[in-house]
Amino acid sequence: MGLVIQKFGGTSVATAEHIRAAAAVVAASQARGQQPVVVVSAMGAETDRLAGLAKDVAGAPSRRELDMLLSSGEQISVALMAMALRDAGCEARSFLGSQVRILTDSVFSKAHIREVETSRLNAYIASGGIPVVAGFQGVDAEGEITTFGRGGSDTTAVALAAALNADECQILTDVDGIYTTDPRVVPEARRLSRITFEEIIELASQGSRVLQIRAVKFAGKYNIPLRVLHMSGVGEGTLISFEESGVEAPVVSGIAFTRDEAEITIVGVRNQPGSAAAILKPISDARIQVDMIVMNAPRDGCVDFSFSVDRADYAQAMELARQAAAKLDAEDVLGNAAVAKLSVVGVGMRAHAGIASHVFETLAAEAINVRMVSTSEIKISVLVADKDIDAAVRSLHRAFELDQPSGRWSD
Amino acid sequence: MGLVIQKFGGTSVATAEHIRAAAAVVAASQARGQQPVVVVSAMGAETDRLAGLAKDVAGAPSRRELDMLLSSGEQISVALMAMALRDAGCEARSFLGSQVRILTDSVFSKAHIREVETSRLNAYIASGGIPVVAGFQGVDAEGEITTFGRGGSDTTAVALAAALNADECQILTDVDGIYTTDPRVVPEARRLSRITFEEIIELASQGSRVLQIRAVKFAGKYNIPLRVLHMSGVGEGTLISFEESGVEAPVVSGIAFTRDEAEITIVGVRNQPGSAAAILKPISDARIQVDMIVMNAPRDGCVDFSFSVDRADYAQAMELARQAAAKLDAEDVLGNAAVAKLSVVGVGMRAHAGIASHVFETLAAEAINVRMVSTSEIKISVLVADKDIDAAVRSLHRAFELDQPSGRWSD
Numbered sequence: 001m002g003l004v005i006q007k008f009g010g011t012s013v014a015t016a017e018h019i020r021a022a023a024a025v026v027a028a029s030q031a032r033g034q035q036p037v038v039v040v041s042a043m044g045a046e047t048d049r050l051a052g053l054a055k056d057v058a059g060a061p062s063r064r065e066l067d068m069l070l071s072s073g074e075q076i077s078v079a080l081m082a083m084a085l086r087d088a089g090c091e092a093r094s095f096l097g098s099q100v101r102i103l104t105d106s107v108f109s110k111a112h113i114r115e116v117e118t119s120r121l122n123a124y125i126a127s128g129g130i131p132v133v134a135g136f137q138g139v140d141a142e143g144e145i146t147t148f149g150r151g152g153s154d155t156t157a158v159a160l161a162a163a164l165n166a167d168e169c170q171i172l173t174d175v176d177g178i179y180t181t182d183p184r185v186v187p188e189a190r191r192l193s194r195i196t197f198e199e200i201i202e203l204a205s206q207g208s209r210v211l212q213i214r215a216v217k218f219a220g221k222y223n224i225p226l227r228v229l230h231m232s233g234v235g236e237g238t239l240i241s242f243e244e245s246g247v248e249a250p251v252v253s254g255i256a257f258t259r260d261e262a263e264i265t266i267v268g269v270r271n272q273p274g275s276a277a278a279i280l281k282p283i284s285d286a287r288i289q290v291d292m293i294v295m296n297a298p299r300d301g302c303v304d305f306s307f308s309v310d311r312a313d314y315a316q317a318m319e320l321a322r323q324a325a326a327k328l329d330a331e332d333v334l335g336n337a338a339v340a341k342l343s344v345v346g347v348g349m350r351a352h353a354g355i356a357s358h359v360f361e362t363l364a365a366e367a368i369n370v371r372m373v374s375t376s377e378i379k380i381s382v383l384v385a386d387k388d389i390d391a392a393v394r395s396l397h398r399a400f401e402l403d404q405p406s407g408r409w410s411d
Numbered sequence: 412m413g414l415v416i417q418k419f420g421g422t423s424v425a426t427a428e429h430i431r432a433a434a435a436v437v438a439a440s441q442a443r444g445q446q447p448v449v450v451v452s453a454m455g456a457e458t459d460r461l462a463g464l465a466k467d468v469a470g471a472p473s474r475r476e477l478d479m480l481l482s483s484g485e486q487i488s489v490a491l492m493a494m495a496l497r498d499a500g501c502e503a504r505s506f507l508g509s510q511v512r513i514l515t516d517s518v519f520s521k522a523h524i525r526e527v528e529t530s531r532l533n534a535y536i537a538s539g540g541i542p543v544v545a546g547f548q549g550v551d552a553e554g555e556i557t558t559f560g561r562g563g564s565d566t567t568a569v570a571l572a573a574a575l576n577a578d579e580c581q582i583l584t585d586v587d588g589i590y591t592t593d594p595r596v597v598p599e600a601r602r603l604s605r606i607t608f609e610e611i612i613e614l615a616s617q618g619s620r621v622l623q624i625r626a627v628k629f630a631g632k633y634n635i636p637l638r639v640l641h642m643s644g645v646g647e648g649t650l651i652s653f654e655e656s657g658v659e660a661p662v663v664s665g666i667a668f669t670r671d672e673a674e675i676t677i678v679g680v681r682n683q684p685g686s687a688a689a690i691l692k693p694i695s696d697a698r699i700q701v702d703m704i705v706m707n708a709p710r711d712g713c714v715d716f717s718f719s720v721d722r723a724d725y726a727q728a729m730e731l732a733r734q735a736a737a738k739l740d741a742e743d744v745l746g747n748a749a750v751a752k753l754s755v756v757g758v759g760m761r762a763h764a765g766i767a768s769h770v771f772e773t774l775a776a777e778a779i780n781v782r783m784v785s786t787s788e789i790k791i792s793v794l795v796a797d798k799d800i801d802a803a804v805r806s807l808h809r810a811f812e813l814d815q816p817s818g819r820w821s822d
Contacts, residue, residue, distance in 0.1 A: 016467030023468075050487065056427030057434075057491045058498035065497070068505050069490035072483040076461065079480035080468045086476070087469035094479050098509070099554055143510055 003125075004029060005169040007039040007135065007157035012172055012231040013077050014044030023084035025172065025233035026130065030090060035125060037160060038092075038132040040081050041153040042073025063108035067137075067147045071097070074134035074153070082132045092130040095121070097137035097145070102159065104138035104146045111138055111146035113155070116163035125164075133160060154215030162222040169219060169226050170237075171211060176230040177238035178203070178210060180402035181255040185390050188403035194239050195253055200226075202345040202379045203256045216240065243347060251348035251355065252400040257393055259340045261291070262314035263372060263383060264321050265306040268331030271298040279305055279324045286320060288313040292341070292374045292383060302331075306372055308383055311337055339371060340389035343381040344396060356380055362399040368392050414536075415440060416580040418450040418546065418568035423583055423642035424488050425455030434495035436583065436644035437541060441501060446536060448571060449503075449543045451492050452564040453484025474519035478548075478558045482508070485545035485564070493543045503541040506532070508548035508556070513570065515549035515557045522549055522557035524566070527574035536575075544571060565626030573633040580630060580637050581648075582622060587641035588649035589614070589621060591813035592666040596801050599814035605650050606664055613756045613790045614667045627651065654758060662759035662766065663811040668804055670751045672702070673725035674783060674794060675732050676717040679742030682709040690716055690735045697731060699724040703752070703785045703794060713742075717783055719794055722748055750782060751800035754792040755807060767791055773810040779803050 006029065008022045022040075029036045050069050054061045061069075078094035085092035100121060104111035121131050135153025138146050148155050154171060161169035177191040178200065195203075197220035204213045210228055219226045219240070229237025269275050276295070283290055292308040309317045314337045325333045349355050359380055363370055368391060372383035384392050397403065417440065419433045433451075440447045461480050465472045472480075489505035496503035511532060515522035532542050546564025549557050559566045565582060572580035588602040589611065606614075608631035615624045621639055630637045630651070640648025680686050687706070694701055703719040720728045725748045736744045760766050770791055774781055779802060783794035795803050808814065 016464055019468050053427055053487070053491055054494060057430050058494035060498075061494040062497055065490045065494045065505060068493075068507075069487060072486040072490075075483040075486065076464070076480060079476045079483075080464055082479075083465060083469035083472040083476045086473055087471075094476060096479075096556075145507075 003035045003037065003164055003166045005039060005157050005161045005166050006036050006172060007153060008172050008231060009153065010041045010044050011174045013040050019080050019084050022231060023081060023088050026085060027088045027090050028233060030130065036130050037164060038081060038130060039135045039153055039157040039160060040074065040077040040132065041135050043077055046073040064144065067108045067145050070147055071137040071145045074136050078132045078134045085130055090130050091128055092132055093124060094132045096134050098139035100133060102138035104140055106140040106144065108146055110149040113138060113159050116159050118163050121164065151212035154212040155218060158215045158219045158224060161224045169224050171226065171228045172231040173210065173228060174231060175210060176235050177228055181393055181397050186394050186397045190403055192238050192253060193236060196243050196347050197240060198347055198378055199253045199345050200240050203254055251352050252344055252346035255342055255344055255393055255396055257340060257342040257389055259386065259389060260311040261308050261339045261341050261383060262311045262337040263306060263308045263339050264317055265304055265334045266321055266325050266330050267304050267334060268302045269305050269328055271301055271303045275328060276305065278328055282320045282324060283317055286316060288317050292372050292381065294372050308372060338386040339383050340386050341381055341383050342389060342392055343379050345379045347378050349378050358399060359396065362395050363392055366391055366395045414446045414448065414575055414577045416448050416450060416568050416572045416577050418564060418582050419642060420564065420584050421452045421455050422585045424451050430491050430495045433642060434492060434499050437496060438499045438501050439644060441541065447541050448575060449492060449541060450546045450564055450568040450571060451485065451488040451543065452546050454488055457484040475555065478519045478556050481558055482548040482556045485547050489543045489545045496541055501541050502539055503543055504535060505543045507545050509550035511544060513549035515551055517551040517555065519557055521560040524549060524570050527570050529574050532575065562623035565623040566629060569626045569630045569635060572635045580635050582637065582639045583642040584639060585642060586621060587646050588639050592804055592808050597805050597808045601814055603649050603664060604647060607654050607758050608651060609758055609789055610664045610756050611651050614665055662763045663755055663757035666753055666755055666804055666807055668751060668753040668800055670800060671722040672719050672750045672752045672794060673722045673748040674717060674719045674750050675728055676715055676745040677732055677736050677741050678715050678745060679713045680716050680739055682712055682714045686739060687716065689739055693731045693735060694728055697727060699728050703783050703792065705783050719783060749797040750794050751797050752792055752794050753800065753804055754790050756790045758789050760789050769810060770807065773806050774803055777802055777806045
C-alpha cells in the first residue's frame with residue numbers, strides 16, 4: 001500500500017505520552033513501507049479551554065477572532081507531533097492550513113474547502129518526509145485563518161486524501177471500529193469489518209458518534225476508502241467503502257440510537273395547503289432542527305401532525321407549536337420530552353422485503369409501543385418511550401442476529 | 412499625539428481579566444485621540460507550558476518545530492485582545508507576524524527582522540481600526556514561522572514603531588517605570604521620568620530586567636521614543652530617549668546589580684603574548700560568557716589575571732581555568748562564587764571627574780571591600796562580596812542623592 005492519511009483526534013493526542021504513542025504508530029506504518037501523511041486535532045480539552053477564554057473576554061466574540069484563537073490548538077499539536085516523530089527517527093515537518101495551503105471560502109467558523117494545494121506536500125513527501133498537517137483549519141484568499149467547525153479535522157484528512165490521491169484515509173480514535181450498536185447497551189455488539197458509506201452516514205446521523213457526517217460524505221463523493229481504527233494501530237478496524245459488486249451486502253448492518261428526543265403533536269389540523277408550512281416555518285426560523293415528521297391520512301378533513309426535535313429545543317418548539325396551532329384553529333397540542341429514537345440501518349434493505357414488519361413484530365413481542373416511524377431506502381427509525389430504548393435496541397440486535405458474524409440477516 | 416505602539420507583556424495579559432483591563436487602557440488612548448497599534452506577548456505562563464510540552468515529547472526538539480509551537484502563544488493573545496477590544500466598542504483585528512507581514516531571516520528561535528510590510532496595517536488603520544499584532548514572531552521568505560527569542564515582543568513593538576513611524580512606543584508592564592535602583596533593596600529608590608538610551612542599555616546589561624537590550628538598541632538606532640509605564644495606563648512612566656541638547660544630563664541615573672556572579676583569579680601568569688587568549692579561549696569555546704576582566708600591572712614579569720562569570724558556569728569555568736593554568740605554568744587558581752556586582756550608571760559621568768573616587772570612598776566608609784572594578788564611559792562596575800551587596804547599593808544610592816529629585820549629582 002502506498003500513501004496513507006493517518007488522522008489522530010483530540011483524545012489520541014491528549015497528552016505528551018499520547019503524542020509519543022501516536023508517533024510510534026506512524027513510524028511503524030512507515031517501517032512497513034507505507035507513506036504516511038499525518039493530520040492532527042487539538043489536544044484533548046484544548047479547544048474547550050480556548051473557547052472558555054473567549055467567553056471570559058467578550059460577550060459575543062467575533063467569528064474571525066474565534067478562528068484565529070481556536071486554530072492555535074492544532075498548531076500546538078502539529079509542532080509536538082513533528083517533534084515526536086523526529087525523536088522517533090523519522091524525517092517529519094509540521095504544516096499549518098495556511099502553509100499547505102488549504103484554500104477555503106471566507107465563512108469563519110464553518111468554512112468550506114475550495115482547493116488543497118499539493119506542491120509543497122508532494123515535494124516534502126518526495127524528499128522522504130512525513131508531513132504533519134494541522135486539522136480543522138484553512139486560509140481564505142486574503143490570508144485570513146478559517147476553521148471548519150467541530151470535527152473538522154476529519155474533513156482535513158479526507159480532503160488531503162482526495163488531493164494527494166491516497167490509498168486510504170485512516171481515522172485513529174479511542175474505539176477499535178464501528179459496531180453493530182453501542183456495546184454499553186448490548187454487550188454482544190460486534191465490530192463490523194466493512195460498512196458502506198451510505199450506512200455509516202445513516203448511522204452517524206442517527207446518533208453514532210465516531211465520524212463526522214460531512215467528512216464521510218466527502219470521502220464517499222471522492223471514493224476514498226476510510227478506515228476507523230484504534231489509536232494504538234492494533235487491529236483492522238472498520239473499512240468504509242462502496243459496496244463491492246459481487247458481494248451481497250448485509251441486510252442490516254447496525255442499530256443506532258439517541259436518547260435526547262422530544263415529540264410534539266398538533267391534533268386536528270385542517271388538511272389544507274400551507275398547514276404544514278405554517279407549523280414548521282416558525283420552528284425552522286428559530287433554527288430548531290426538526291427530525292422525524294409524521295402526518296396521518298386525513299379524517300373528516302383534519303390530520304394530526306407530529307414531529308420530533310432535540311430535547312434541548314423542546315420548550316421553545318412547544319411554544320411555537322402552540323402559537324401555530326392557535327392560528328390554524330387546531331384542536332390541541334400534545335408534547336412528550338421522554339422519548340428516544342432507534343434506527344435499523346442496512347444497504348441490503350433495498351433488496352429485502354419484510355424488514356419493517358420484523359422490526360414491529362420484535363418490538364410488539366417486548367410490549368414496546370412505537371410512537372412514530374420514518375423510513376428511508378436503507379433505514380427504519382422508530383420513536384419509543386425513553387424507558388424502553390435499551391430493551392428495544394437489545395431485542396432488535398438479537399432479532400437481526402447482529403451478534404453472529406454470519407447470521408440470517410447478515411448476508 | 413498621533414500613532415502610539417502599546418505593547419503588553421505576558422504578565423499584562425496573564426488572565427482574561429488582565430486582557431479586559433489592557434483593552435480598556437487601549438480604548439482610553441483611542442478616546443483621547445491617539446491611534447493605538449497593540450502588540451501582545453503570550454499569556455503569562457503559556458510559553459513555559461508549551462516549552463514543557465516540547466520537552467515531554469522529544470529530547471531535543473527541532474528549532475523549526477519549537478517556533479511553530481511557541482508562536483501559538485501569541486496567536487491566542489492577539490485573538491483574545493481583539494475580542495476584548497471589540498467588546499469594549501472598538502474596531503479591532505488581530506494580525507499574526509505572517510499576516511502583517513514581518514519578514515525575517517530563517518534563523519529559527521532567534522530570527523532577525525529584515526522588513527516590516529506596512530500596507531495591510533496602514534489600510535486597516537486608515538479604516539479606523541486598531542491592529543493587534545502578535546509579538547515575538549515573524550515569517551521567512553519560504554513562509555516558515557520564526558521567533559525572536561525571549562522578550563522578542565519588545566522587538567516587534569519597536570520594529571512596528573519604526574516601520575509605522577510612530578510617535579512613541581509604550582511598553583506596558585508590571586512596574587510603573589525605571590527606578591534609580593531596585594526598590595526592594597532601597598525603599599527610597601525613585602522613578603526616573605527620563606533616561607537616555609545609553610543609560611538604559613547599561614542598566615539592562617547590568618541586571619535591570621525591565622526591557623530587552625536588543626529592543627532598546629533598535630529603538631535607539633531608529634530614534635524612537637520608548638516609554639515604560641504601568642499596565643494600568645496610570646502615570647507617566649519613564650521616557651527613554653536621546654539626550655536633549657540644552658538639558659544637562661544627570662551625572663548618575665541609577666544603580667543596577669546582580670547577585671549571581673563568580674570570580675576566578677589565576678595567580679602568577681607569565682606576562683607574554685597569548686597568555687590571556689590561552690586562558691579565555693577555552694572558556695568562550697565552552698560558551699561561557701565572561702563579564703569583567705582585570706589584569707594588574709606586571710611584577711617580576713608575572714601578572715594576576717581575574718575574570719567574572721555567571722555563577723551557574725562557575726564549576727565548569729574553574730575546571731577550564733585550572734587546565735589553562737597548568738599549561739601556562741601559573742602559580743595558583745583562586746575562585747569565589749559568593750560575589751555580586753553593582754554598576755553606577757549615568758551619561759553625565761562623561762563630563763564629571765571624581766565619580767570613581769566617590770564610589771570607592773563611599774564603599775570604604777561602609778567597610779566594603781571592592782574585589783574587581785571595570786569602567787566604561789558612562790558606568791562604573793564593582794564586584795563585592797555577596798553579603799555586602801545590599802549595603803553597597805544603599806550607601807551609593809544615598810551618596811549620589813538618587814532619592815532626591817534634584818540632588819547634587821542629578822543635574
